[in-house]
Amino acid sequence: MSGPDVPLAPPVRAGDPATRLDGLPVTRRHVRLLLGSGVGWTFDAMDVGLISFVIAQLAVVWGTDATALGWVASAGFVGMAVGAALGGLLADRIGRRQVFALTLLVYGVATGASALAGSVAVLMVLRFVVGLGLGAELPVASTLVSEFAPPRIRGRAVVVLESFWAVGWILAALVGYLVVPSGENGWRWALALGALPAVYAVVVRRGLPESVRFLQARGRHAEADRVVAELEASRAVGHGGLTGAQVRDGGRSDGAGAGGPVAATAVETGADAAVAPAVETAADAPAAGGRPRLAELWAPTLRRRTAALWLVWFAVNFSYYGAFIWLPSLLAADGHTLVRSFEYTLIITLGQLPGYAAAAVLVETWGRRRTLAAFLAGSALAAGLFAAASGDAQIVGAGLLLSFFNLGAWGALYAVTPELYPTRVRTTGAGWAAGIGRTASVLAPLAVPQLREAGGTGLLFTVFAAVFVVAALGALALPERTGETLT
Incomplete structure (x- = not known):
């Protein structure tokens, strides 16, 4: 009796593994990698989103003032800034998959422990630890997906990964709407659900492959070949295998x-196949050998993109987290009940999904830079409309537009970031860009109460609109690498 067409042990083929990887169609293993990373991304977003509902209820049940609550939110973002920078360096040394699983474990356990916090101080410490895991996970997961995706759909794959953020934020809004107002301890039950990533870390560690490009960069060629052989033996999606x-x-x-x-x-x-993708020259990449260093991001051929990327990350984080972390509290402060504030936040959050869908199409047709700049300009317009909104319909409508454009911009930003650096320092570059951005997410929750006190919600969102304009200008300074082969 003849054996199966595809052997259980995929044959080892000649040829560079990274070149073979780029030549593959989209296989079922590609889809599994994207979904596996996306579930982790969903948990990440759910955790970040939940804190906006938690601080809104703590203002009622604990009587905590806005400044202290701002520090609760900012403590998590301090951890995210540190985690993003250290996680990127670590992933360039020990591997993407290892760090991805570790970060899920760290923030899952810490989020579960946050449900037991008895004071603002304890909650702040635990939120810092949560942030360490969250901050490291995002750039590592996006880099892992970027390094596996075929060049012709790489940007779209990363935007699809980023779209899982909307799923997590919507889940957070549902939990906030249904669980948090259920009683004085509703916020505790909500945070207890955030312990799920700790369980999922085991699945990630066992089920996701290590980056082929990382393995090659570390001299582990046999492992790289084995991962590619498994992908080659996998059934192609829509092609019958x-x-x-x-x-x-x-x-x-x-x-x-x-x-x-x-x-x-x-x-x-x-x-x-008539047009060969452009490839960075050897001068663009830092020298091989030794451990990756932060200084390599500022090599002559990389310094302009690093500066522009850090500016965009900083500006996008400031406006996004300043607006959305405080949104339920801002609505409540403007006279809505807590439940109505949570309901409006849930509706506004739904605008994220079509924003991601539009960005996923445009990053491969318009290109990364143009899509990112356009969505940031749209975010500025939406923030301006929110500043001028007066009735409930206008507030929800402007909020939906802000969700659409802002989250589409996030998708394009995550698509372009890993492409700007060679494999040797890719997660270092992505991690430090995210870390710089997280410093803005620390400042934003602290600045919101002061800005609102000085000029109300109108002044607050006018500032956000201006910062989005700065981000759009920074995006135009980034190089365009759509369809190019990663080095």
Whole structure:
């Protein structure tokens, strides 16, 4: 009796693993990687979103003033700033998958422990620890997906990953609406649900592959080849899969393997293979050997993109977290009941999903830079409309627009960030950009009470609109790398 078409142990093929990886069609293992990373991303967003509902209830049940509550939110963002910077460096040294699983464990356990906090001080300390895990997880997960995705859809894959943020934020809004107002301890039950990532960390550690490019950069070529061979043996989505002979033959369905993996991709997907992707020159990449260092991000060929990227991350974080962390509290302060404030926040949050969908299409048609700048300009317009809104319908409408444009901008930002750096310092670059951004997310919750006291919600959102304009200008200074091969 003949054996199966695809052997249980995928055959080892000749050729550079990264080149073979880029030539693959989208397989079921690609989808599993995206979904596995996306679930972690969902938990991350749910945790960040929950704190906005928690601080709104603590103002009632504990009588905590706005300044102290601002520090509760900011403590988590301090941890995220530290975690993003350290997590990126660590992932470039020990691997993306290892750090991803570790971060889920850290913030899952710390979030569960936060449900037992008996004072603002204890809650602040635990939120800092939560932030360490959250901050490290986001750039590492986006880099992992970026390094696996075929170049022609890499930006779209990262935006789809980022769209799981909307799923998590919507879950947070549902928990906030249904659980937090249920009683004085509603916020505790809400945070207890945030312990789920600790369990999921085991799944991540066992189920997700390590980055092929990381393995190659660390000299672990046999492992890199094995990961690619498993992907080559996986069934292609929408193409009926590949036989074992076709895997060995470069994935061609016609039996002619001379074209190699790149030609195979054109046959499998209908992609235009006539235009070869641009590749960074050797001068663009820091020298190989030794451990990755922060100073390498400021090499002559990288310093302009690093400066522009840090500016964009800082500005986007300031306006996004300043607006959305305080949104339920701002609505309550403007005269709405706590339940109505949570209801409006839930409705506004729904605008995130179509924003991601639009960005996922445009990053591959318009390009990363143009999409990012356009969505940031839209965010500025929406923030201005929110500043001028007077009735409930106008507030919800402007909030929906802000969700649409702002979260679409986040998707484009996560798509472009890992592409700007070579493999050796990719998560270092992404992590430090996120870390710089998190310093703004620390400042924003502290600045909101002062800005609102000085000029009300109108002044507050006018400031956010101006900062979005700065972010859009910074985005225009970034290089465009749509469709290029990662180095």
